Amino acid sequence: MSKPINIQEKFSRFSDHWHPHQIATVDNMQVLLAKISGEFVWHAHEEEDELFYVQRGTLLMHFRDRVETVNEGEIIVVPKGVEHCPKTVDGQEVQLLLFEKLSTKHTGDVQHEKTRSSYPKI
Template identity: 40%
Template sequence: MTDDVRNVRDALSTITEYWQPHRLTSINDYDVKVVKLHGEFVWHTHPDTDELFMVVSGELTIQLRDRDVILGPNDVFVVPQGVEHCPRATGEVHALLFEPKGTVNTGDAGGDMTSELREFA
């Protein structure tokens, strides 16, 4: 990982596919990822880690089995480890994710939406 300055907006402007996280930088054992979201993801859990969402633009709904959490720009929400959730965006959302290195985007669900973490040049 480089020690260069990274710009969140510039990084997001290069992403062309939804639900494909890109590593912006790393800190200790965590990745800071940028991602564009649209539509509904898959229900899944991360059995061994929490997952932090920070919305940069748009409105993101984190569906939980007992409620929906709605995030707007600059809102942050942590999904506790082991809690089943399903992100949904009716319009385009730009977001940051903070997760331990190696965390798979679909958690324990797997499937077609599983993405390899992408790197910026």
């Protein structure tokens, strides 16, 4: 049975950066919440697109040929196979909602200390 999900309440349940938490699944897709700060890892997802929705803060999505600024209330879709590196401005905390396939690996084929192999369900 489906019930409303309070996104702000879910964000209040964790504080760690770069560690997404799953709040829902839709067919073979998952809805994740993440708090980020600083710079992530250059990576790509060869078979999956990713959607980033900025709930709070400003996301700088770095691509090899440009940087896109994604403000609160905006989304950006990173197409499959495109190398990217999310960053924040001056260590600011950014709250993200992500929508991606269940098969999407956190950092693609790149292994890094920030890589997570599973996401807690909250």
